Amino acid sequence: MEDKGISKEQVYQMLREYKEKDLTHRSGRILGSMCTCPHPVGVRAYSMFLESNLGDPGLFPGTKALEDEVITILGGLLGKKDVHGHIITGGTEANLMAMRAARNMRNLDNPEIIVPKSAHFSFKKASDMLCLDLKMADLDEDYRMDTSSVEELISDNTVAIVGVAGTTELGKIDPIADLSKICMDNDIYFHVDAAFGGYTIPFLKEAGYDLPEFDFSLPGVSSMTIDPHKMGLAPIPTGGILFRKHEYLEAIAVETPYLTEDLQSTVVGTRTGAATAATWALLKHLGREGYREVATHCMEITHKLAEGVKEAGFELVTEPELNIVPFHSSEIPVKEIARRLEAKGWAVSLASYPRAIRVIVMPHLKEEHVDAFIRDLKEI
Numbered sequence: 087m088e089d090k091g092i093s094k095e096q097v098y099q100m101l102r103e104y105k106e107k108d109l110t111h112r113s114g115r116i117l118g119s120m121c122t123c124p125h126p127v128g129v130r131a132y133s134m135f136l137e138s139n140l141g142d143p144g145l146f147p148g149t150k151a152l153e154d155e156v157i158t159i160l161g162g163l164l165g166k167k168d169v170h171g172h173i174i175t176g177g178t179e180a181n182l183m184a185m186r187a188a189r190n191m192r193n194l195d196n197p198e199i200i201v202p203k204s205a206h207f208s209f210k211k212a213s214d215m216l217c218l219d220l221k222m223a224d225l226d227e228d229y230r231m232d233t234s235s236v237e238e239l240i241s242d243n244t245v246a247i248v249g250v251a252g253t254t255e256l257g258k259i260d261p262i263a264d265l266s267k268i269c270m271d272n273d274i275y276f277h278v279d280a281a282f283g284g285y286t287i288p289f290l291k292e293a294g295y296d297l298p299e300f301d302f303s304l305p306g307v308s309s310m311t312i313d314p315h316k317m318g319l320a321p322i323p324t325g326g327i328l329f330r331k332h333e334y335l336e337a338i339a340v341e342t343p344y345l346t347e348d349l350q351s352t353v354v355g356t357r358t359g360a361a362t363a364a365t366w367a368l369l370k371h372l373g374r375e376g377y378r379e380v381a382t383h384c385m386e387i388t389h390k391l392a393e394g395v396k397e398a399g400f401e402l403v404t405e406p407e408l409n410i411v412p413f414h415s416s417e418i419p420v421k422e423i424a425r426r427l428e429a430k431g432w433a434v435s436l437a438s439y440p441r442a443i444r445v446i447v448m449p450h451l452k453e454e455h456v457d458a459f460i461r462d463l464k465e466i
């Protein structure tokens with residue numbers, strides 16, 4: 087660190103030079119990320135609350151009121167208005183909180199959790215940090231969690247079962263209704279990871295898409311993850327965790343001696359209120375209609391892309407259920423397809439099971455980007 091500072095103009099100029107090296111979502115070149123251009127209304131709201139710390143909510147009662155309202159609105163979107171939760175950093179923290187609650191509700195020496203093989207890697211972190219034995223359930227032929235495999239894995243040590251509504255790699259929705267019943271029958275905590283699908287499935291259903299039940303309207307669902315910084319268009323880092331019962335939050339609360347609240351349940355201490363303000367602003371500004379348009383538009387582009395991929399001679403791994411198109415080829419190895427796409431300037435991402443290129447059709451992906459991508463695929 088230098089002793090003397092430099093002018094702010096110099097600082098900004100240097101920052102611009104670094105920023106130029108980054109990709110932008112706006113370019114339409116980022117095909118494998120669940121993040122997107124944050125909506126300008128969310129950005130404005132975020133910047134209005136930069137000094138707000140929800141880790142010490144007594145100092146920021148206005149922001150706290152916004153958080154309570156956001157949790158109620160998100161709960162209403164997911165089948166139950168009176169839920170309890172927080173706006174946090176993302177899906178990873180949400181899943182960590184849910185697994186911690188499930189573990190703490192029971193007092194077992196060797197707790198186990200059952201997740202589908204398709205689960206997000208955040209459950210590996212949760213398993214490591216919380217000393218949970220991770221049991222992976224098989225998938226069925228359509229890459230959804232296989233319920234008979236789940237039933238075989240259930241033991242006296244099972245503290246939680248996790249289903250995913252919109253898997254990270256393929257966008258599949260696990261049989262949440264069946265899993266809810268299995269969890270009720272066996273008295274097991276059931277967490278639904280809808281980090282990706284939480285902001286799309288309800289709106290697509292409203293628009294007439296035939297998608298399964300996946301939320302708190304199913305009585306076995308104990309908690310849900312929903313990420314405003316993915317299809318919710320909020321700036322990063324913004325995640326959401328919702329619990330059916332307040333006792334789950336209590337199970338992970340610790341005493342906070344020097345703060346304005348007595349107990350804290352989140353993983354992080356100091357926690358931005360800006361993410362809450364952005365989420366609130368977008369829910370109010372876009373409304374159901376706005377989010378319905380975002381979700382249905384992404385699905386239209388998804389179907390166009392899926393057709394184009396087939397026309398170009400590639401095979402879909404599975405028909406898209408949400409806005410993800412996974413494909414491969416019987417002639418060219420997936421790694422080689424990725425290499426050639428990258429050479430043409432596309433930032434692609436690979437699915438691990440099954441091996442495939444996965445294109446996530448986020449709102450920044452426009453029709454002209456898809457046309458250009460399909461032209462390049464045809465050349466490949």
Ligand SMILES: *Cc1c(COP(=O)(O)O)cnc(C)c1O
Nearest residue numbers: 176177178179206254279281282
């Ligand atoms: C993205 C995602 C996560 C992790 O969320 P982060 O915000 O990256 O921490 C967890 N689960 C699912 C299903 C996801 O798609």
